[in-house]
Amino acid sequence: MLQKIRNIFQSVMGPEAAIETGTTRESLRQWDSISHLNLILELEAEFDLHMVPDEIEDLSSVAKIVDLVSRRTERGS
Amino acid sequence: MMRSANPKICLIADVVLDVLARTTHDPAHQLEFRYTDSIATTLPDPSQGAVDADITVIHSDAYFHRYASEQVVATLQRVLDFSQEYSGKIMLSNAFCFTHESASKLTSPGQLFQFFSEHGALLNDLQAADNITWLDFTKLVQRIGVDQAYNFSLGLLYQMPYTKPLIELLAREIHEAARFLSHPEKKVIVLDCDNTLWHGVLGEDGIDKTPCDQSAHGILHLHFQNFLAQKKREGFLLALCSKNDESLVKEKFKQEEMPLVWRDFAVSRIGYSAKVEGLTELASELNLGLDGFVFVDDSEFELEAVRHLLPEVKTLRFPNAFNQLLDLMDDYAFKRKAVLPEDGTRNEYYQTEQRRTRLRKSMPSLQNYLATLDIKLDLQVNREAHLRRVAQLSEKTNQFNFNKKPFSVRDLQNFIRQGGLVYSLSVRDKFGTYGVVGAAFVRVAGVDVTLLNLLLSCRALGRTIENDFYRMVLRDLEQRALNLVEVRFCASERNAPAREFYEKYCLQEKNNATENTKHLPVGHGA
Numbered sequence: 001m002l003q004k005i006r007n008i009f010q011s012v013m014g015p016e017a018a019i020e021t022g023t024t025r026e027s028l029r030q031w032d033s034i035s036h037l038n039l040i041l042e043l044e045a046e047f048d049l050h051m052v053p054d055e056i057e058d059l060s061s062v063a064k065i066v067d068l069v070s071r072r073t074e075r076g077s
Numbered sequence: 078m079m080r081s082a083n084p085k086i087c088l089i090a091d092v093v094l095d096v097l098a099r100t101t102h103d104p105a106h107q108l109e110f111r112y113t114d115s116i117a118t119t120l121p122d123p124s125q126g127a128v129d130a131d132i133t134v135i136h137s138d139a140y141f142h143r144y145a146s147e148q149v150v151a152t153l154q155r156v157l158d159f160s161q162e163y164s165g166k167i168m169l170s171n172a173f174c175f176t177h178e179s180a181s182k183l184t185s186p187g188q189l190f191q192f193f194s195e196h197g198a199l200l201n202d203l204q205a206a207d208n209i210t211w212l213d214f215t216k217l218v219q220r221i222g223v224d225q226a227y228n229f230s231l232g233l234l235y236q237m238p239y240t241k242p243l244i245e246l247l248a249r250e251i252h253e254a255a256r257f258l259s260h261p262e263k264k265v266i267v268l269d270c271d272n273t274l275w276h277g278v279l280g281e282d283g284i285d286k287t288p289c290d291q292s293a294h295g296i297l298h299l300h301f302q303n304f305l306a307q308k309k310r311e312g313f314l315l316a317l318c319s320k321n322d323e324s325l326v327k328e329k330f331k332q333e334e335m336p337l338v339w340r341d342f343a344v345s346r347i348g349y350s351a352k353v354e355g356l357t358e359l360a361s362e363l364n365l366g367l368d369g370f371v372f373v374d375d376s377e378f379e380l381e382a383v384r385h386l387l388p389e390v391k392t393l394r395f396p397n398a399f400n401q402l403l404d405l406m407d408d409y410a411f412k413r414k415a416v417l418p419e420d421g422t423r424n425e426y427y428q429t430e431q432r433r434t435r436l437r438k439s440m441p442s443l444q445n446y447l448a449t450l451d452i453k454l455d456l457q458v459n460r461e462a463h464l465r466r467v468a469q470l471s472e473k474t475n476q477f478n479f480n481k482k483p484f485s486v487r488d489l490q491n492f493i494r495q496g497g498l499v500y501s502l503s504v505r506d507k508f509g510t511y512g513v514v515g516a517a518f519v520r521v522a523g524v525d526v527t528l529l530n531l532l533l534s535c536r537a538l539g540r541t542i543e544n545d546f547y548r549m550v551l552r553d554l555e556q557r558a559l560n561l562v563e564v565r566f567c568a569s570e571r572n573a574p575a576r577e578f579y580e581k582y583c584l585q586e587k588n589n590a591t592e593n594t595k596h597l598p599v600g601h602g603a
Contacts, residue, residue, distance in 0.1 A: 012099070033235065034093075034095050034096065037093070037096055037231060037235050037237055038096055038099055040231060041096065041228075041231070041240070041241045041244065042241065044228070044240070044241070045240070045241040045242070050228070050230070051230055052230055053230045053233055053234050056230055056231070056234055057234065
């Protein structure tokens with residue numbers, strides 16, 4: 001799953017964006033608000049999930065995204 | 078004026094459409110995004126040069142913003158004002174009327190009816206504005222369903238309330254519409270017969286077993302023929318290109334009651350040679366470029382051959398499901414930018430043209446033939462009622478066009494306001510009328526004038542009409558005591574007939590430069 005998320009990040013922010021679990025919104029220059037918007041769109045489409053506003057605002061690091069996606073996809077399966 | 082193949086598009090919206098940039102794959106289009114919290118109050122003023130795009134897309138989402146009808150009206154009024162000042166083209170998204178029960182005050186059918194009857198004049202004005210076309214946003218939402226199309230979480234946080242599927246559809250729709258607006262429209266619809274105009278194979282199944290009717294097998298073909306009859310009224314030429322026995326096809330049209338009859342087709346190639354050959358011959362017979370052709374066939378094999386050998390032809394596959402047929406009929410290849418009186422007579426013109434050809438063959442010389450045709454020309458200057466047709470000619474004419482620069486009606490009106498002369502030429506002969514087929518644009522500065530363009534539809538070419546037309550324009554300028562000092566000409570790949578005329582009559586010495594102008598006295602030449 002981390003690989004899928006990394007691919008989404010790179011398709012949104014460019015192949016040069018270095019994505020690790022420790023990456024945060026502050027540490028990644030390309031992670032601006034339009035990129036964040038595109039990221040949410042891609043995550044929702046890829047994992048077939050719908051996020052509420054609180055969740056979207058809280059997704060400020062790769063670790064948090066992995067955590068949310070695992071919780072939501074597990075619950076769904 | 079449109080930078081033809083590479084238009085600049087500005088998207089002004091009350092939602093954040095920047096996300097479209099990722100889904101955009103047409104490198105020909107340059108996109109600019111502008112977010113505004115209210116189109117009704119903050120649409121830029123084009124008269125101040127605030128928008129320099131060729132196409133402006135205006136998108137106001139009444140459903141997401143829960144606009145009341147007053148807000149919708151204010152938005153539309155602002156768009157109408159904008160259109161009157163703006164020289165480019167506007168694509169107006171119909172998202173303004175997309176509401177449902179929880180959205181605006183436009184909740185019930187009764188209220189909607191009241192809204193349209195109260196504001197009918199405004200809606201009519203928008204419809205009539207020649208630089209506004211509709212962007213069918215509601216169709217896109219309907220296609221995927223409201224719940225799959227809207228994402229209110231993102232809307233609340235980022236003013237961007239759409240899901241990825243809707244964004245993808247919207248991006249594609251905008252690009253297709255922009256391509257349509259910035260390219261010449263299609264002119265000829267070429268049709269296969271078997272399994273396209275009717276179900277089954279005529280040569281195998283027979284005339285009465287190849288239905289085009291209300292039956293399960295015939296219904297798709299019936300809808301398609303009705304659609305084609307409408308396209309003919311809008312000015313498309315219909316043609317047949319089929320591997321078939323011609324006498325059998327004629328007999329089918331004669332015996333069976335179908336929406337289309339044999340004489341609806343301007344030209345045909347029915348036989349057993351390759352369709353690529355047939356299409357090429359049709360283009361030469363009609364004297365039209367293949368890039369104006371749409372070819373509909375049910376066979377992927379035939380379509381693939383045409384795509385491979387004649388890539389300029391737009392190919393569409395006749396489907397076997399009704400929803401796919403609706404998509405096919407919705408293709409931009411079948412859309413017209415404006416439908417004018419000349420359009421409805423186009424098929425008839427090409428048919429009377431066949432009678433002219435027969436007459437030509439029976440005459441000993443071209444002079445005899447032209448004398449027998451009894452051609453009458455009528456020249457008008459700055460005739461408001463002709464401007465839409467003149468604008469259409471400036472965009473569609475290729476072969477006899479001194480400068481291929483499309484003028485909109487607004488461009489022409491501005492040109493006339495600045496003292497310019499817009500000549501329009503109507504032609505008729507003993508077989509019928511050709512309509513408005515020629516135009517000339519003359520810029521006036523004091524007594525010195527420049528002929529910016531001379532153009533003549535291919536309907537009227539080859540009958541020495543161009544010589545008489547040019548002479549009439551020169552005579553009119555002389556009567557106005559104006560002095561023609563310059564004739565502009567710009568060679569293109571397709572305007573060889575214009576070039577030949579220009580070199581023969583407008584130039585004293587030949588010059589090989591691609592763009593040149595030449596001084597000449599009034600009365601010179603033709």
